[in-house]
Amino acid sequence: MKQNFWKRYTGDKAFYRMVLMIVVPIIIQNGITNFVSLLDNIMVGQVGTEQMSGVAIVNQFMTVFNICIFGGVSSAGIFTAQYYGQGSQEGVRNTFRFKFIICLLMTVFAIVLFLTAGEELIMLYLHEGAQTGDIARTLEYGKEYLAVIIFGIAPYAVSQTYASTLRETGETVLPMKAGIIAVLVNLLGNFLLIFGNFGFPALGAVGAALATDIARVVECVILMCWTYSHRQEHPFIEGAFRSLRIPKELTVNIIRKGIPIMLNEIAWSTGQAFLMQCYSVRGLSVVAGLNISSTVSNLFNVVFLSIGGAIAIIVGQLLGAGKMEEARDTDRKLLFFTVSTCLVCGSLLALISPFFPLIYNTSGEVQSLATGFILIAAGCMPLYAFMHGCYFTLRSGGKTWITVLFDSVYVWAVDIPLAFVLANFTGLPIVVVYLSCQLIETLKCILGYILVKKGIWLQNIVAA
Numbered sequence: 001m002k003q004n005f006w007k008r009y010t011g012d013k014a015f016y017r018m019v020l021m022i023v024v025p026i027i028i029q030n031g032i033t034n035f036v037s038l039l040d041n042i043m044v045g046q047v048g049t050e051q052m053s054g055v056a057i058v059n060q061f062m063t064v065f066n067i068c069i070f071g072g073v074s075s076a077g078i079f080t081a082q083y084y085g086q087g088s089q090e091g092v093r094n095t096f097r098f099k100f101i102i103c104l105l106m107t108v109f110a111i112v113l114f115l116t117a118g119e120e121l122i123m124l125y126l127h128e129g130a131q132t133g134d135i136a137r138t139l140e141y142g143k144e145y146l147a148v149i150i151f152g153i154a155p156y157a158v159s160q161t162y163a164s165t166l167r168e169t170g171e172t173v174l175p176m177k178a179g180i181i182a183v184l185v186n187l188l189g190n191f192l193l194i195f196g197n198f199g200f201p202a203l204g205a206v207g208a209a210l211a212t213d214i215a216r217v218v219e220c221v222i223l224m225c226w227t228y229s230h231r232q233e234h235p236f237i238e239g240a241f242r243s244l245r246i247p248k249e250l251t252v253n254i255i256r257k258g259i260p261i262m263l264n265e266i267a268w269s270t271g272q273a274f275l276m277q278c279y280s281v282r283g284l285s286v287v288a289g290l291n292i293s294s295t296v297s298n299l300f301n302v303v304f305l306s307i308g309g310a311i312a313i314i315v316g317q318l319l320g321a322g323k324m325e326e327a328r329d330t331d332r333k334l335l336f337f338t339v340s341t342c343l344v345c346g347s348l349l350a351l352i353s354p355f356f357p358l359i360y361n362t363s364g365e366v367q368s369l370a371t372g373f374i375l376i377a378a379g380c381m382p383l384y385a386f387m388h389g390c391y392f393t394l395r396s397g398g399k400t401w402i403t404v405l406f407d408s409v410y411v412w413a414v415d416i417p418l419a420f421v422l423a424n425f426t427g428l429p430i431v432v433v434y435l436s437c438q439l440i441e442t443l444k445c446i447l448g449y450i451l452v453k454k455g456i457w458l459q460n461i462v463a464a
Helices: 002-009 013-047 049-086 089-123 135-168 173-193 205-229 248-280 284-320 324-352 364-396 400-425 430-439 442-454
Strands: none
Touching (some): 002 324, 013 049, 013 173, 013 205, 049 089, 049 205, 049 248, 049 284, 049 364, 089 135, 089 248, 135 205, 135 284, 173 205, 248 284, 248 400, 284 364, 364 430, 364 442, 400 430, 400 442
16 A cells, blocks of 8 residues: 555656756746845845835735736746647747736836835835834835836846746746846845945945846846747747737637636735735734745745646646646646655754844844744645645646635635734734634645546647
8 A cells, every 4th residue: 555655646766857857947046036035135134124124015015016927927828838738839929929918018007006106005014013113214215115126027027928938838947047147146236235335335225126126137138138049949939029919719718718817816916915914913023024934934935836837837738738647647746746845845944943033133022923933834834835736736727717716715715804803803912813824724725635636627728
């Protein structure tokens, strides 16, 4: 029986070699990105709690925008992977065009929103209730940071259009290299511009925003230039902008199957921002503590996030090629792999939880809260890994409306009401409130297991 278990849930060397060829470059890119974000956060945290909190609040909005862009490219990405598995470069080209158009529209909307309502959005997160932090100074730092970081969102959107298409067509190394170069530029910019080293002006939070903008432009230029210089390997780019017309049938299919993904990401990311707002009513120290916790947790979360991306690519290509049983077997082994890996990652995160917050130049109250939040994130990491894997499994087969119910509807119907009630109408410590809102995700794991086991996602959505 034990032998049957391992045969059912684990692959051979060739299987893991194939998986790691896709996963490792994504982990390296995302890992370096998050590591530099961690260093950025520490650097800003050395300046003071108010600057760190102002940047954290604005970065919550930037995270919403980034996830919306991810949803936009993913809406067509399920078709890109299956078209590539089918061998249709014209299909890949048309999905690339769709991504470009949808990202352009979202970028324009975001710029208008931040320019007209930026201050009001920041104020939603500023509440009295703790001994730590000055609200007026936090607001001012947040506004200054937003005014500069906004210039980087357009190149970011274009970069994701290129990077996602390259990954879905098997090129994972180049986006990784571009990402590494970009984060190194970002790190250098932070070192020079936050503290004013080597004669540069000491700009604090504004310096961090400026460094991020420069890095995003660098990444965008690298991705565009490389793709055009490798037309033979990636013929989808040939004539991609000669016309932005997309076949009506494909547009309808993307809207029907893919747009729910984008709407889901928008609803989910805004839901996460609203959850943070619910927690923030307990004071600025909670915002600072959650910022420290999420910064280090995100560094470890890249493992299951990257494996989730691999599930979308590998399983999507198998479905596009009509290999249904192989897709089912591969998906089961990938889900086991991501949960097992995150048991290890969660243990490592728990080990550093008492020490990491001490790096920051902030109060003992903030450091204590951060330690509690990190421990909770560490314990729940295998839970997050399984949920994320189920989500990408369902999405790879075009079951996008089900993923909406599974993901964003659950956040708004279950997570947010629970957080709102516990934070506003009970005297429970904020760490207990946070733990309760994480453990309720167990219900989503059960739902995901049922949906994946039934195999409703086993379908080819680009069949002629």
